[in-house]
Amino acid sequence: MLNFKVFTILALFFSGLFQFSFFAKPYSNIKPPDWSHNKTIYEVNLRQFSPGGSIKEFREHLPRLKEMGVGILWFMPIHPVGAENRKGTLGSYYSVQDYKGVDPAYGTKEEFRELVKEIHSMGMYIILDWVANHTAWDNPWSKSNPEFYVKDKEGKFTPPRGTDWSDVIQLDYSNKEMRLAMTDALEYWVREFDVDGYRCDVAAMVPTDFWESVYKKLSAIKPVFMLAEAHEVALHKNAFHMSYAWDTFNLMKDMAKGKEKPEDFLKKVKKQDSPYPPQGIRMRFTSNHDENSWNGTEFELFGDAALAYSVLAATLPGMHLIYTGQEAGNKKRLAFFEKDPVDWSDLSRTDFFKKLNMLKRDNSALHHSVKSGSMEPIKHSNGKLITYLRRNGSDAVLVVVNVTSSPQTTVIKSVKGLPEMTDIFSGAKIALAKEASVTLQPGEHRVYAFSKADKK
Known part of the structure; x- marks a missing residue:
């Protein structure tokens, strides 16, 4: 019985190692x-x-x-x-x-x-x-x-x-x-x-x-x-x-x-x-x-x-x-x-x-x-516009890019806790306390940013 218990413990141990090696996050x-x-x-x-x-x-x-x-x-x-x-x-x-x-x-x-x-x-x-x-x-x-x-x-x-x-x-x-x-x-x-x-x-x-x-x-x-x-x-x-x-x-x-x-x-x-x-x-x-x-x-x-x-x-x-x-x-x-x-x-x-x-x-x-920082999916209405949110603490960057050959409009859903952000290229503002509409021409891009350091 003792040998069987030892065998079982060892089997579980090596099984755990196997699972860790194959499924753990790369390091x-x-x-x-x-x-x-x-x-x-x-x-x-x-x-x-x-x-x-x-x-x-x-x-x-x-x-x-x-x-x-x-x-x-x-x-x-x-x-x-x-x-x-x-x-x-x-x-x-x-x-x-x-x-x-x-x-x-x-x-x-x-x-x-x-x-x-x-x-x-x-x-x-x-x-x-x-x-x-x-x-x-x-x-x-x-x-x-x-x-x-x-x-x-x-x-x-x-x-x-x-x-x-x-x-x-x-x-x-x-x-x-x-x-x-x-x-x-x-x-x-x-x-x-x-x-x-x-x-x-x-x-x-x-x-x-x-x-x-x-x-x-x-x-x-x-x-x-x-x-x-x-x-x-x-x-x-x-x-x-x-x-x-x-x-x-x-x-x-x-x-x-x-x-x-x-x-x-x-x-x-x-x-x-x-x-x-x-x-x-x-x-x-x-x-x-x-x-x-x-x-x-x-x-x-x-x-x-x-x-x-x-x-x-x-x-x-x-x-x-x-x-x-x-x-x-x-x-x-x-x-x-x-x-x-x-x-x-x-x-x-x-x-x-x-x-x-x-x-x-x-x-x-x-x-x-x-x-x-993280890269988070963000809910919006038009998948043809590549749209994502990068966040790290209170810092945030919202990216909206049109790589298609035609104008595209999307409605971005509200994001809780996200402050008003400014496009680094045009100076345009976006506030996602409520949903917001964005229209981009072919090849156009917006990079809205907020940093707590900018507000000091």
């Missing part, structure tokens, strides 16, 4: 730095940012980026680009010749050091793009340490399997010495230049345990922010704070093409987000360097509703990414392997992004990670 053992909870991230394509593509020229833009409310500057790779098997005239940013070098076309290490200091002095943060999966063919490691690389059947270097990346060669993560060398290079920029973290290229192609060990090493130096170019939930557990919300981006693209209905949007976003831990951040965007160069500008993808989709990206739970030139209404696909600078002559969209960025910074309803 993460790490949380983002305290400074990151209300930030917007801006991707810097240094090569195309100015006619010369230099650090010196870029620094002239820092005051306006600060004024626009940018919190984190993500720099695409700053390293020298490989010459062997180079694509195009200038090559791919992601063909790294020297992990501890600065491309002379951009400037010197000392100029980069001064750039980091200036960014920090302005209250902003900087993360570097890091390519850990592969190197340029003429990276010095290919000569000094050929054992660092994967070889084909003939013992030759090989590009990453399943890609057309003929300008780079695959690193071998079964080699412990290579891992140490890569970790050393990652530590170098944090320790010697005080960068605040990394955006890690094709992060899921690199073993997760490597990233977990790197995170521990970097965090011993300073609190760092880690962004994975990936969507895998497991990367959030011990290595990365933020990952790409490609699923939401693709959903928005399909909605713009008429393949998805606005009525289903919020339900599908909620389902997309459900596997991720509460402190995990999803990066929302309407453009980035890959999408712009290879798949189309935001205007090609979203047409006249481009700004409306940016409102969704900026106000859904997560962190909003702005890519180089979006504030200038850039309508060209920036060349990936050639010089193709952005035209900054029209900065009329700056105020649009500034309003969204400042709202993210100051209104806790839009904060992310463990400090995230």
Whole structure:
């Protein structure tokens, strides 16, 4: 009888573990730095940012980026680009010749050091793009340490399997010495230049345990922010704070093409987000360097509703990414392997992004990670208008967006305890102590906000 009782207790115990492991909310053992909870991230394509593509020229833009409310500057790779098997005239940013070098076309290490200091002095943060999966063919490691690389059947270097990346060669993560060398290079920029973290290229192609060990090493130096170019939930557990919300981006693209209905949007976003831990951040965007160069500008993808989709990206739970030139209404696909600078002559969209960025910074309803505000469904009469409420304590943001091709009117039901709110763009008021009607033209958007801090 005793053995039977012991067996029963053990069976219930392990059954409980099984249920917990399969049905518990996903979790993460790490949380983002305290400074990151209300930030917007801006991707810097240094090569195309100015006619010369230099650090010196870029620094002239820092005051306006600060004024626009940018919190984190993500720099695409700053390293020298490989010459062997180079694509195009200038090559791919992601063909790294020297992990501890600065491309002379951009400037010197000392100029980069001064750039980091200036960014920090302005209250902003900087993360570097890091390519850990592969190197340029003429990276010095290919000569000094050929054992660092994967070889084909003939013992030759090989590009990453399943890609057309003929300008780079695959690193071998079964080699412990290579891992140490890569970790050393990652530590170098944090320790010697005080960068605040990394955006890690094709992060899921690199073993997760490597990233977990790197995170521990970097965090011993300073609190760092880690962004994975990936969507895998497991990367959030011990290595990365933020990952790409490609699923939401693709959903928005399909909605713009008429393949998805606005009525289903919020339900599908909620389902997309459900596997991720509460402190995990999803990066929302309407453009980035890959999408712009290879798949189309935001205007090609979203047409006249481009700004409306940016409102969704900026106000859904997560962190909003702005890519180089979006504030200038850039309508060209920036060349990936050639010089193709952005035209900054029209900065009329700056105020649009500034309003969204400042709202993210100051209104806790839009904060992310463990400090995230809720996203609540709100009763209204027209599902073709994407309508939702973000709340955190007394702070609230009501979003109404029309991504259809025709005018839409909705009647929003009253919400108990919600104060009068003001649209950050038009100044229009809405009071939901009783039901209210809202009419939007195609591509129009309203972002009504209330913050207790504004009333002090």
